[in-house]
Amino acid sequence: MQSPYETAPTPATPKYKRLHEDWLVVGIGALALLVATFFVSAKPANDVGVKPEIVNTAKGTIAKLESWKDAPGKAFFTKPKKGEPQFLGGALLITFAVIGTLLMPVAYARGISPGSFLVGYLVLFLLAIFAFLMSTQEVVKQYNFEYVLWALLLGLTISNTIGTPDFLKPMVIGDTFIKLGLVLFGAEVLFGKLVALGVPGVFTSWVVTPIVLITTYWFGQRILKIESPSLNMVISADMSVCGVSAAIATGAACRAKREEVSYAIGVSLLFTAVMMIVQPYIVLKTGMDPIVGAAWIGGTIDSTGAVAAAGAVLGDDAATVANTVKMIQNVLIGVIAFGVATYWSTRYRESGDTNSVGLSEIWTRFPKFVIGFIGASLAFSFLPPLIGWDSNIAEVVSKEITSQVRIWLFCLAFVAFGLETNFRELWKYLCVGKPLLLYIIGQAWSMILSLAMATLMFGVLYADKVKSILAK
């Protein structure tokens, strides 16, 4: 079965074309990030000592559907704090045009005709809107069942009932959407966030997480003897780092099959929905220090939104700690993706052969879009002060502009994955107990280690320092 992150090699597609697309995607992503920076500027403050105001002229340009309870139409209107709700039709058209423009060079390089591109992309875009509509229903949203799940479900529904229509097939390129999304995603991985809570934050997120990841992967390979190393890695990363985003990034880095990524995401979302209720309950019932409990929640619950919801139950300070620990853990995703891509390039051929290889072979195998991902992360983390920018500009660009484009690309990717997945292939994973067992054991291990580290750092060694940070 083909990995979703490989451009389909056909007899007419020489190898250089496969490499070409990765570099093309890196180029498009870099250009998009550069263009996005033109919309954001720092307006100097009149008073000395006051931070400059960051002005984003593109705010709200990329459509983001709102939450709704019983009338789905409300998802298409903004919910402003002041003034009248605005219809999102214009924003949806702009979003369609922006993402279409980003995808055009890829379609051209793949030899997709303009007609096929337009029709295929339009249908995928409409399905993505539908997936967002499903994910923004308030009950669905509160349990963290993210859009990727519904995008996958919609794609699976079509491909496994009437079959993917021929006119759609040229644009069913989930791998490309993911690669481009990941290059943009890199700009959100800001290393400056690492120091937000000082030493305790780093220890809880950057020491425990890699230990859990490596030991869980080792356990899966040596003890459970999971057949697919890439499935093992995606589950281990998704469970130990930050859920769906980690599954997508590491899945791309180790060229996991689309069914493997989908399975890992499904399991993670299911357990997250349970843990976001159970963990704060445990903290409250056991009388645990809320700050320690919050750090524990931030270090163990997979998804960022679920951490925010669970942390809020413990109070404002606890919510800040939970969110910050998770944010620091989020930043780890860049290092993990790079590490996994390097490890896979040195160890695994597509056939699973683990013989050692030379440097040139490692370079040939290395997924080049990961360089774009890391490059964007490093550039947005360290370049602004070097070129005299206000450091908040990079954050506003990535948070308010490029992250919105990235979200659409991930949604399109999972619609496409669904459209090219046979449910029987996915069902095989659901019927095997080992991956589920790996997730459960890994999560239990993560909970034990995180609790020990959170207690040591936030409850014993740095309790006063954390309190002083929170007081600020």
Next chain:
Amino acid sequence: MKTAHPNNQRGIRALLGMVLAIVTIWMVVLPAAAKLPTVRNHLEFLESHRVNAAAMFYTELEPRD
């Protein structure tokens, strides 16, 4: 690319069945669930704390005041 190509009639019926299930769940079941006191309280709690429980990454969270 592997895609299922079942009997056309059966496929259309299955697709319609799925669409009906999705519409029923999202238009009837979930709105009804949202009115249950426990769920409603939790939704109000999240809204008052401006928590986006569906955020995938920290950049998708709303800034805390």
